Amino acid sequence: MTRYTSATPDDRAEMLEAIGVESAADLFEQIPEPLRLGRPLAIPDGLSETEVFDRLAALAARNADAEKQVCFVGAGMYDHYVPAIVDAITSRSEFLTPYTPYQPEISQGGLQVMFEFQTAMSELTGLPVSNAGLYEGPSSVASAGYLAMGATKRRRFVVSRGVHPHSRETLATYSQGYRAEIVEVGLEGGLTDAAALAAAVDGETAAVILQSPNFLGAVEDVEALGAAAKEHGALLVVATDPMTLGILKPPGECGADIALGEGQPLGNRLDFGGPSFGFFCATEEQIRRMPGRIAGETEDIDGRRGFVLALQTREQHIRREKATNNICTAQALNALGAMVHLAWLGRHGFRELGELLAQRTAYARERLAAVDGVELLHEAPVVREFAVRLEAPVAAVLDRCAEGGIAAGYPLGHEYPEHENGLLVAITERRSREQIDELAEVLGTAIAEISSSRGSFSTKDVQKEPQAGGVA
Amino acid sequence: MPASETPMQRERAKTIYEKSKPGRRAAVLPDAGVPERPLEDLIPANLLRSEPPRLPEIAEPEIVRHYNRLSRRNFDLDSGFYPLGSCTMKHNPRLNERVAALPGHARLHPAQDPQRAQGALELMWLLQQSLGEICGLPHVSLQPSAGSHGELAGLLLTRAYHADRGEQRTKVLAPDTSHGTNPASVTMAGYEVVKVATNERGGVEMDDLRAKVTDEIACLMLTNPNTLGLFDENIAEIAALIHEVGGTLYYDGANLNAVMGQSRPGDMGFDIVHLNLHKSFSQPHGGGGPGAGPIAVSDRIEPYLPRPQVVRRESDNGGGPSFDLEFDRPKSIGRLRGFQGNFGVFVRSYAYILSLGADGLAEASETAVLNANYLKARLAEGRAGERLPIAFERHCMHEFVLSGKPMKKELGLATLDLAKRLLDYGFHPPTVYFPLLVDEALMVEPTETETKESLDAFADAIEQILTEAESDPEIAKQAPYTTPVRRLDEVRATRRPVVRQPLGD
Known part of the structure; x- marks a missing residue:
């Protein structure tokens, strides 16, 4: 179906005449005849706008989204409230529809947003240099690995098992290409095993890669763990959750050379996993090795302040095979959403939100730990996510909770077989005390019912003592 | 400083951090609603931040105004012709934004169990x-x-x-x-x-x-x-x-x-x-x-x-x-x-894809190729034909590449100058200096969603720029004049990079 085109039969005739051909088909004669398709694609013909809308609305209706189920699932992406002004600003044509700002004179809006965003991420992470954004979190970890190889001329990464499994797997995928070796260091009590880490780092190590809070929600002592990297001249790479940086010591103050992460919690919706953005900050020393776009301040010929893409000599469109990375995308619109969200929260709101998450999470952790058949998986300090162990098969429990209108969390068993019935529970400002109480109830009922139908009984038939929630 | 600044040029760039004032704010957060404890009881003090990050302090009306004003300092596809080669700047249907924003899509967690994300x-x-x-x-x-x-x-x-x-x-x-x-x-x-x-x-x-x-x-x-x-x-x-x-x-x-x-x-x-x-x-x-x-x-x-x-x-x-x-x-x-x-x-x-279907997709490509060849034919006429010859003389597909080599030699105008002058005429310039093997390359991709009138207007603008350059090449060499800022010093941004706003306490 003709859609979004304007050429009338008269237009076509005039255009063909100007070109000097009989028909548009003549223009396709440069394609050798055997390679012309010569039939319609096996795709249905086009539909009207209302039909397309209805078709997609029907598909959307078959998903249990966070409006249909109360969402306690996190694992890197979170059901935060995206303020109304984020939608209002990101849907403006002037931000939605331009390309990368290759012509800075007519792209000052987008370039200044990048500059403001870089400033915000630099403030959050405590590192002086930020780029304008990468694809998303896990591939940013792989890009940090590539940078570290270039900086150290070494090919080994020491990676904590607390790093998001998707990040570790993505790093492994990229490593097949740039040929790096990965050494994994395990967790003890929810935290990276410091002794094992120190033993694994040596003079061949390009980077030590940590995550804090780690995948199990635990806040790592990055500074202490990072000492091994410093000692051997490896870069310290820290993945982090930006929403925790209102209250946690920023990676830059803990000795990180690179701080990065998944940006979705800042002003981006869940979207079943994307698009979002990755943020990537580093020390001054690494500025010329950074991946991705970077906006910089300058002046025009009349002395007016302006912004341009800086340090383009790092990039693929200039340096080709010698570029510091192949990336060409900055997720500019997603970074704009983050910037507007951060401006809306502001200096104090951002900290207050971090505190709110910590308080509600402490409550939820304690509340769940008191449920029969639920135990804390670790007691390390947490901010907004924590892990528990269920005394019933986690898949069956999650099914029951879903029937009760709750997405209770992220099952750990697939990626952490050592925690077969582990469950990761995430809290946002949208999860009220009442919803947390409801989760505890539904979870308790589900476990009890499954346990009794399996003919086994909880090992805790005595009423449990309330446990301290994450007190270190 | 030239006396004839446009209103937008007079409005100097000011970042949101420079509009911040202690005590202002936009967000009001819900109460925690749970028994609160000192943060140090939850997380060891040595892992906590001493000072909050210096994010702006600003109320909602001014945030909206700031970003709306910034948006006007962008040129975008919805405002005008954007023939950026190899980028396919075709219309972005708003229906697609609407269906992507349905809660069943936008608020679906990526780790939702597949049986509940069918x-x-x-x-x-x-x-x-x-x-x-x-x-x-x-x-x-x-x-x-x-x-x-x-x-x-x-x-x-x-x-x-x-x-x-x-x-x-x-x-x-x-x-x-x-x-x-x-x-x-x-x-x-x-x-x-x-x-x-x-x-x-x-x-x-x-x-x-x-x-x-x-x-x-x-x-x-x-x-x-x-x-x-x-x-x-x-x-x-x-x-x-x-x-x-x-x-x-x-x-x-x-x-x-x-x-x-x-x-x-x-x-x-x-x-x-x-x-x-x-x-x-x-x-x-x-x-x-x-x-x-x-x-x-x-x-x-x-x-x-x-x-x-x-x-x-x-x-x-x-x-x-x-x-x-x-x-x-x-x-x-x-x-x-x-x-x-x-x-x-x-x-x-x-x-x-649902909107266009098999027939619409084929028609989109056909029209993209028709538009490109028509614009190529228009630019083969008159001054453009002499100063900006096509790099390879044959029918093109969806885009084509011109060489500004004669223009540079005969008029002293680089491809960059032509591109910057196009900004004053209200067009986004084509991709410039790519591919590398064509001297002073201009790579033009009109896409199928442009009207014949837009293509004609673009060809006319090129003709006018070349005409004015014959009498005064300095006009284009100093362009643009009407954009929010004029030519920017890109070398300085790379030699002495300033990549974030310096902030006091």
């Missing part, structure tokens, strides 16, 4: 099927986040394919006209780039190719039509040469908008294709992202596709089919990113 997985599967048919390659992974990510994926697939056959190959061929991401991806994938020359018709130089095809070649990366907007007629022979030595053939789908429903990379002999959903399939460019770069591959490459893969399972008990994420793929190269990819982009692109 609509999303079915949509992904349907998109995979459609893209596979458009490419003529049956197996699709939606995971790559952008074109360059798809390229890296394709090269890692190539590596896995050869490794599985016990081979270690080291080199990847790419024409000198290729996009910069191609060689950059090759290096990242641990291969060495071998450049192939271009012949006098703008295609691959066959003798050069023959000389460089050896059993060390892992892959040939090609864009077809290439970045000159020309279809390489020797593609069947090229494919045969690469396949004879056991290499794979990679198709950079940045230019797919020329051939949808007309010709398929799979039928040309390609093994791996990436598609830019933000180009041919109408995802808005967002000022430099987001996009998505799905890949379609042949049977022999399929076992190595990234995981997880979206699959359809037929029911055992006579019910309807169900959709799932398949992780058990032992030969897979693994993940390229978190979760399943840029789903929001998939929704928009699938809505676009």
